[in-house]
Amino acid sequence: xxxxxxGIAYIPALLVVWSAAAFLISYLTAVVLGHxxxxxxxISDTGTTPPxxxxxGFMISIxxxxxxxxxxxxYKILQxxxxxxxxxxxxxxxxxxxxxxxxxxxxxxxATFQEGSVPVIHDTGAxxxxxxxxxxxxxxxxxxxxxxxxxxxxxxxxxRMAISLVSLAALIPMIACSALVFFSYRxxxxxxxxAKPLCxxxxxxxxxxxxxxxxxxxxxxxxxxxxxxxLTYIQEFKKAEIKxxxxxHDGTR
Numbered sequence: 001x002x003x004x005x006x007g008i009a010y011i012p013a014l015l016v017v018w019s020a021a022a023f024l025i026s027y028l029t030a031v032v033l034g035h036x037x038x039x040x041x042x043i044s045d046t047g048t049t050p051p052x053x054x055x056x057g058f059m060i061s062i063x064x065x066x067x068x069x070x071x072x073x074x075y076k077i078l079q080x081x082x083x084x085x086x087x088x089x090x091x092x093x094x095x096x097x098x099x100x101x102x103x104x105x106x107x108x109x110x111a112t113f114q115e116g117s118v119p120v121i122h123d124t125g126a127x128x129x130x131x132x133x134x135x136x137x138x139x140x141x142x143x144x145x146x147x148x149x150x151x152x153x154x155x156x157x158x159x160r161m162a163i164s165l166v167s168l169a170a171l172i173p174m175i176a177c178s179a180l181v182f183f184s185y186r187x188x189x190x191x192x193x194x195a196k197p198l199c200x201x202x203x204x205x206x207x208x209x210x211x212x213x214x215x216x217x218x219x220x221x222x223x224x225x226x227x228x229x230x231l232t233y234i235q236e237f238k239k240a241e242i243k244x245x246x247x248x249h250d251g252t253r
């Protein structure tokens with residue numbers, strides 16, 4: 001606890017704990033209530049049916065807020081470090097922040113528009129989240145190498161890049177498999193215990209099921225790739241502090 005109390009390390013630590021809890025609590029609730037199969041369901045499927053849909057929506061919304069706060073703090077830290085030793089253009093730092101914020105907006109869309117109610121908007125939000133998230137951690141990994149060894153160890157840079165590349169490697173088949181699942185059925189149903197597939201032109205097959213599982217596995221890998229990446233921020237955030245200043249101006253002037 002003392003270590004996390006240093007600087008602003010509590011910000012990424014809270015994000016990591018909360019986001020991991022959001023995924024796991026929704027999953028366990030859905031499995032215990034028999035709403036999804038326990039073997040690798042889609043993340044969104046674990047937040048489709050009440051009461052886990054309410055839990056999922058609430059916790060993911062908070063995750064997006066914590067994520068935005070963490071990414072903004074990271075942006076300010078890099079801005080200060082860059083003043084001491086210019087290692088990255090300012091526009092590059094701003095671009096990384098904007099990409100990260102776009103991912104947070106995607107999370108809000110996912111949390112607000114449930115898969116069972118508005119699947120197209122939900123899936124669009126998920127795509128924005130995953131694409132922007134992977135792009136963000138890749139940009140941050142590049143920045144980490146540029147700031148090494150003054151502000152980062154070479155080992156930490158390697159760890160961050162490894163997480164980024166694994167997430168990217170999982171993202172590509174995730175999107176490809178999801179597209180196959182989408183276009184394989186005229187009416188798609190979540191892989192749940194309670195819902196049976198509809199045979200309107202296309203029916204579930206063993207191959208289709210394997211594609212779904214592959215897509216879901218990749219989705220979980222990317223999601224926890226983000227969690228692990230923000231975990232690497234803790235050490236850096238220990239050395240930083242945030243101060244809020246207030247200035248009052250005479251309104252008569």
